[in-house]
Amino acid sequence: MTTNRARDERVNSVLNEAGWIVLRFWEHEDPTEVAAQIVETVRFRPQWRRP
Structure with a gap:
């Protein structure tokens, strides 16, 4: 579960930085x-x- 949460946080960060x-x-x-x-x-x- 911890690895899934960490992956989700990384994916969220990348997507947010891309404007999603x-x-x-x-x-x-x-x-x-x-x-x-x-x-x-x-x-x-x-x-x-x-930008």
């Missing part, structure tokens, strides 16, 4: 709540700007 917003969900989470969180994140995300 990382969302992680578990298979047991309510799909309606997951969809709502995705919509909220996309709707209120900072505008992407090229």
